[in-house]
Amino acid sequence: MNPNTSDNTLDPNHEANQQLERFRVVLSHTSHPGNIGSTARAMKTMGLTRLYLVNPKEFPSEVAVALASNAHDLLDSAIIVDSMEKALEGTTLQVAMTARRRELAQPLQTPRQLVPELVNEARHGGEIALVFGTEMSGLTIDEVQLCNRRVTIPTNPDYSSLNLAQAVQVLCYELRATLLDDVSHLEERRNYASHEYIELFYKHLEETLTTIGFLKPKAPKRLMPRLRRMYQRIDLEQEEVDILRGILRATLEYKHKSPPKDDTP
Template sequence: MKISSDLALNHVRIVMVNTTLPANIGAALRAMKTMGLSQLVLVSPKTFPHPDIEALSAGASDLIEKIRIVETLEDAISDCHLVFGTSARSRTIPWPLLDVRPASQEAIQATNQGQHVAIVFGREDRGLTNEELALANYHLTIPVNPEYGVLNVAQAIQVVCYELRMSALAYTEQITNPTVPMQLVQDQHMQWDEPLVTQQQMQQFYPHIEQMLVDIDFLDVNNPRLLPLRLRRLFGRIQLDRMEYNLLRGVFTRVQALAKGSWQSPQKTHTSGEQLDV
């Protein structure tokens, strides 16, 4: 499915977590509308609604009516297939990290496959927590001046929205003029035979695999160390499709039954020459 630059941007949502200053929400709306984005999700904002939001939106007040308010980041990204968490500093465990430009190209590639994409921005004073960043497929960073890397959240949203628009325009040009080369970010793009799973489904996947590892005494629930986080990084980088997701969860269930001694093998009905369709 090929979509125009405007439609591609409609598949991208900006998520702001625990925003303190209403002015930053208004400035974010202005930045978004300037670059053609319209989806803003606020996760437990400190103050909303507020007159400063409309005042700072500077003509983008129509987007205020479209704002969605949710309680948790999981709620904000539950139906998304690809999530970028913005981060300006290194974390306990390295995560797939992209600068804003290749990240924007990756995002637009995903929207061209009909995927929903979220770009998540953290609190003004401390950004996103490690737990929140672990919900992302990639971490996104803006290559600022290392001697003065000071961007407030609204300025960062402006930069990201600009790069998203430029990537969307470049992709549209590639579609209409195939002679113009466009580099694939990670050489991993293809037409999937099954839809990719959403973040909501993955939040059911991770507890399942962790419980399976507990059941086989591989994971110590009292001392998990970094294993759960590394599993999230692994499967977030892979991006499972629906068939792979169901296959793996079936494997987890079988392993759990074997570990508990409750599995009874059904009588085989296929011959040795037959292949199972998975």
């Protein structure tokens, strides 16, 4: 090998950047374009490049470019979508940055607790979304429920103000730091079902429960959110979703069969 030629395959930073290509940062309904630019800068310093924007109030923007410093290439390649569902398409793990403690299907973890699992998923080819809400109110409950992991940054309870780009920076730093460590001891990756595959299951489940009369459309209460929380705790794999949807299909087929004849004389 030419001694003047660098071998990127032996460079841990190069390998970390490759794994970080499995991550996307999703910003929902960002109100100030400066925060988008600052987020791009925070991402690029840690090696993340994929930015998704859900209905940004103002973008493209010169303010975003100015605050991005030399990370304007991330702004140029940013993907703008009109719904959180579209931003999460193709992902296997969706991480909601939230301080909410109610209505949680998954435990609320710190970045340091959660990141090893995310890194393991990336090493095995999974797609991970890091999801952040608006500057003032964060993610909505509905947006949090679309995610199967929850993360929060522990801060000083007397002054917990953390802006959007800072939150992104903290999580991205933990990812890079962990990727540069040895995580080979982590267990084999499970074949998680994709976000949209699970969403199809929830739709199938709701339709089936309505058809058999278990779910009352005029008085649904909180049945579907509770079922969603229950299944999210399981971390459904692709094959498990196939089994559950097979049960739903068999349930409807059984319901529509003619009742057995009574042979009693």
